[in-house]
Amino acid sequence: MRLPWPLPALLAWGAAWALYLVLQPHGGAPAALLGATGVGVLASLWGQGWWRRLWIALGFPLSLVLTGAATLPAWAWLLPLAVLLLVYPLNAWRDAPLFPTPRGALRGLDALAPLPPGAAVLDAGCGLGDGLLALRTAYPLARLRGLEWSWPLALLCRLRCPWAEVRRGDIWAAGWGAYQMVYLFQRPESMARAAAKAQAEMAPGSWLVSLAFEVPGLAACAQLPGFAGQGVWIYRLGRVGTEPADGTTKGATAARATL
Numbered sequence: 001m002r003l004p005w006p007l008p009a010l011l012a013w014g015a016a017w018a019l020y021l022v023l024q025p026h027g028g029a030p031a032a033l034l035g036a037t038g039v040g041v042l043a044s045l046w047g048q049g050w051w052r053r054l055w056i057a058l059g060f061p062l063s064l065v066l067t068g069a070a071t072l073p074a075w076a077w078l079l080p081l082a083v084l085l086l087v088y089p090l091n092a093w094r095d096a097p098l099f100p101t102p103r104g105a106l107r108g109l110d111a112l113a114p115l116p117p118g119a120a121v122l123d124a125g126c127g128l129g130d131g132l133l134a135l136r137t138a139y140p141l142a143r144l145r146g147l148e149w150s151w152p153l154a155l156l157c158r159l160r161c162p163w164a165e166v167r168r169g170d171i172w173a174a175g176w177g178a179y180q181m182v183y184l185f186q187r188p189e190s191m192a193r194a195a196a197k198a199q200a201e202m203a204p205g206s207w208l209v210s211l212a213f214e215v216p217g218l219a220a221c222a223q224l225p226g227f228a229g230q231g232v233w234i235y236r237l238g239r240v241g242t243e244p245a246d247g248t249t250k251g252a253t254a255a256r257a258t259l
Contacts, residue, residue, distance in 0.1 A: 009056045012043035016060035036060050042152075099185045101131040105211060105224075106183075106232060110138045112222040113207045113234050117141040119180040124171040124194075125149075129157040131183055131211075132164050145179075147171050172197065181207040188213045204238025 003011070016036040023032035037060060044057035115121070119142050123131040126146030135144055144164040148154040154168040176182050176197060184194055195215045198208045208215060210233045224232035 005052065006055075008043070009052070009059060012040050012056045013059045013063065015043070016040045017063075020060070020064075033061070033064070100127060101134050101185055101211060103130075103134070106131075106134040106138050106209075108138075108224055109209065109232065109234070112224065113181065113209065113236075115139055115142055115180055115207070118143060120145065120178055121181045121183065122147065122176065122179045123183050124174075124176075125184065125186060126157050126166060127153055129161040129164070129166070131185060132157070132161045132166075135183060136161075136163070142181075147174055175201060177201040177203065179206065181209060183209045183211075185211040186213065191215050192217070198235075198237055202237045206237045208235040208237060209233070210235075 016039045019039055020032045020036035023035050040060045041057045044053040119139070121135055121139060121142045121144050123135060123144070123146045126132055126148045129146065132144055132146050135142070144161075146154075146157055146161065146164055146166040147169045148157060148166065149168065149170055151168045154166055157164075158166040172193065179202065182198060182202065184190075186194065191210065191213050192215075194208070194210070195217045198206075198215075199218075202208065208218070212231075214220070214233050215235055218235045220233045221236050222234040224234070
């Protein structure tokens with residue numbers, strides 16, 4: 001259940017301040033700052049939208065500065081930045097730092113892009129595992145794998161999705177050739193690179209699935225409607241595509257006809 005804004009931020013800031021007050025007498029102000037900031041940054045992962053995530057993550061250290069509640073050495077203020085960079089590494093911002101797959105966004109994908117039992121499916125940039133959860137619903141017999149550059153996110157995803165193989169890695173350096181489907185929820189600027197990589201590495205007949213953004217240079221054989229007015233774009237590698245479908249029976253027939 002999603003809490004109405006700004007309740008998530010208030011709860012995160014309250015938890016951070018509570019931890020700070022508990023830790024300060026025992027570990028000192030820098031250790032308390034590190035722990036409390038970590039609470040806020042981790043809580044920001046569940047925020048809806050980047051401005052809200054930033055408010056949640058930075059709320060505690062900013063309030064500490066404004067209230068003057070602690071006297072800290074200058075270097076201690078690098079700790080909040082270090083925690084933020086651990087969860088949101090700089091090179092990940094070239095792609096999609098954290099775009100969770102909305103619940104139900106991939107409903108019906110298995111009908112438009114059928115896979116045999118045991119097929120290998122990659123969630124490229126799996127974040128906290130929302131995409132893996134959606135893929136598991138669509139393909140319960142598939143071998144699901146996730147790649148995530150941020151090691152805290154990869155660790156949390158591994159704990160959240162113990163049935164999937166999740167590891168830390170660069171989605172652009174890792175090979176895609178072993179997968180019958182690669183799922184992406186990236187930025188529009190990343191899609192040309194994804195198209196080139198998929199065409200160069202993936203076998204004919206494999207599927208490339210993109211949430212919300214079209215892949216330039218490829219013709220979609222089907223589309224699932226209903227996400228932010230854009231839907232899920234479905235591509236079959238190494239085959240002649242049809243005009244982008246709108247999720248109707250015609251689109252499903254076109255997808256199956258390429259099998």
